[in-house]
Amino acid sequence: MSYDFTSSADRSGSNAEKYSLREELFGTEDVLPAWVADMDIDTPDFVLxxxxxxxxxxxxxxxxxxxxxxxxxxxxxxxxxxxxxxxxxxxxxxxxxxxxxxxxxxxxxxxxxxxxxxxxxxxxxxxxxxxxxxxxxxxxxxxxxxxxxxxxxxxxxxxxxxxxxxxxxxxxxxxxxxxxxxxxxxxxxxxxxxxxxxxxxxxxxxxxxxxxxxxxxxxxxxxxxxxxxxxxxxxxxxxxxxxxxxxxxxxxxxxxxxxxxxxxxxxxxxxxxxxxxxxxxxxGEEWLKELKIHLYKNYMMLSDLADRYKEYIELTPIEGTYLAWLDCRKMDLNNKVLREWFVKEAKLGLNAGLSFGKEGSGFMRLNFAVSSAKMAQIITQLQNALQRMKTR
The missing domain is CATH 3.40.640.10 (Type I PLP-dependent aspartate aminotransferase-like (Major domain))
Known part of the structure; x- marks a missing residue:
């Protein structure tokens, strides 16, 4: 059986934590949430x-x-x-x-x-x-x-x-x-x-x-x-x-x-x-096998973007999880301003690295367990923000 991860259900009208808390956490609803570690991918049909x-x-x-x-x-x-x-x-x-x-x-x-x-x-x-x-x-x-x-x-x-x-x-x-x-x-x-x-x-x-x-x-x-x-x-x-x-x-x-x-x-x-x-x-064996292929494709999209803008972002090599650890220290922004940049410029809601301890200063965590359509949106928003930074 083949599973389709190109799209997923719209969670924005539900009580999903990552969506319902946008205003409280990021000060705006106009942000694509990629923080809390659940997937914007439909729970498998056999479970439901x-x-x-x-x-x-x-x-x-x-x-x-x-x-x-x-x-x-x-x-x-x-x-x-x-x-x-x-x-x-x-x-x-x-x-x-x-x-x-x-x-x-x-x-x-x-x-x-x-x-x-x-x-x-x-x-x-x-x-x-x-x-x-x-x-x-x-x-x-x-x-x-x-x-x-x-x-x-x-x-x-x-x-x-x-x-x-x-x-x-x-x-x-x-x-x-x-x-x-x-x-x-x-x-x-x-x-x-x-x-x-x-x-x-x-x-x-x-x-x-x-x-x-x-x-x-x-x-x-x-x-x-x-x-x-x-x-x-x-x-x-x-x-x-x-x-x-x-x-x-x-x-x-x-x-x-x-x-x-x-x-x-x-x-x-x-x-x-x-x-x-x-x-x-x-x-779940076959579903998981296909999911991991999909997740790694998403990660590689992010990796390609980081390579194009390596003067600003380095992507920590990943071996497991669907959580990307972005090294943004080259952007030379303090942690508060860095978080605001992702919200206001990229319109993305990520976890601030500092919340994981002082060793996370200058980092951001991005959840890439999303559909292909949503990953393309994440990449586009982040790329546009980085390009604006580059041309200023």
Whole structure:
């Protein structure tokens, strides 16, 4: 079956967050939003059909998260990522951020240290701080080719006896790295030596471009006893609105985790989310294959544009996710003026790089998970703005 990503449904009249908040965030409705990490691409038809089929039954009440749904996810992860999870390791969660907060509560106390690797998805440093943990920043190193890697010497220097957790983004949001086995093994060894638990946000694991390969951290030798993994369908199949994901917790950490998990009362989620989740994993292989081809074409359009205007913008090489990390430091604008330039000149609503930590100063994050038609519009608006800058 062939899927069409040339156009998508108009979300501007819906309650879609990226559209409904335009005035509040950007000061105008006249901006094409390319910020929050969901897709302007229709959720797969097989997911929607499963929900319609469930709605034939007239009772929408409490239901348990079905084992068959977790089994579908386990099969998917084994086939596509070579990792084997057990059914008893799987827990329902409505979001990765909620999962992360439970892990912070379970495996650290107020005043303990939590390591984050900036620039990073903002809840990684907001959540520990709000929970009265000390956030220890271990910034990524940017290499000459624009890619990033772990700064392991800085990490080792910052660990103390109060360091309890490391929050890992894999693949990394926003810099687009897909960590190699060697990088992850080196990080894991440091955490093992210092008895640090790792929370691995792997929600972008399916959105990886060849020849790169996602390595689940828990699949490495000696990793399982200290790695808790967050995975789900939200990014892969554009299903964030179903509010359903998974937490994978090894046996030796389960009692501590479950105590904090039960205190929150996650319950079992929505019955409609259950069937959507299972359908995605059972039917989504071909859709995802075609989606990734489409997404990479969008990325290459952006890359070609950056090459034409490299005196202003450099595009960080991407290996995974659908989030482009734009290095705009050559534009020589402060962060406030840079954000305003994208809004007023390009009429684009992006995430300011500074929101990912001070290492994001001078950067912007652009979500290119859109239809071909909308990507062409993004490119045109950005190109026109850059051309005006060039001719002034």
């Amino acid at each position: 059909e499963s929900v319609k089929k469930r709605l034939v039954h007239p009772v929408i009440g409490y239901e348990e998260f079905p084992k068959s749904a977790f089994k579908a996810q386990i099969r998917w992860m084994k086939k596509h990522h070579g990792v084997e999870y057990d059914l008893e390791e799987m827990f329902y969660s409505h979001s990765v951020v909620a999962s992360m907060q439970v892990v912070i509560e379970a495996f650290s106390n107020k005043g303990d240290e939590v390591i984050v690797q900036t620039p990073i998805y903002p809840p990684f440093f907001h959540a520990p701080a709000h929970m009265e943990r000390k956030v220890v920043k271990n910034p990524l190193m940017q290499l000459e080719d624009g890619t990033y890697t772990f700064d392991l010497e800085d990490l080792k220097a910052k660990i103390t006896d109060k360091t309890k957790l490391l929050l890992l983004s894999s693949p990394h949001n926003p810099v687009g790295r897909v960590w190699t086995k060697e990088e992850l093994e080196a990080l894991l060894e440091i955490c093992r030596e210092n008895n640090i638990i790792i929370f691995a946000d792997e929600v972008h694991c399916d959105l990886v471009y060849e020849p790169n390969k996602h390595i689940p951290l828990a699949s490495l030798e000696g990793a399982k006893e200290r790695v808790i993994t967050a995975i789900g369908v939200g990014k892969t199949f554009n299903m964030a609105g179903f509010a359903v994901s998974s937490i994978v917790v090894p046996k030796n950490l389960r009692d501590k985790f479950k105590k904090a998990y039960d205190n929150v009362h996650f319950a079992q989620g929505s019955v409609l989310s259950h069937v959507a989740f299972e359908s995605a994993y059972n039917n």
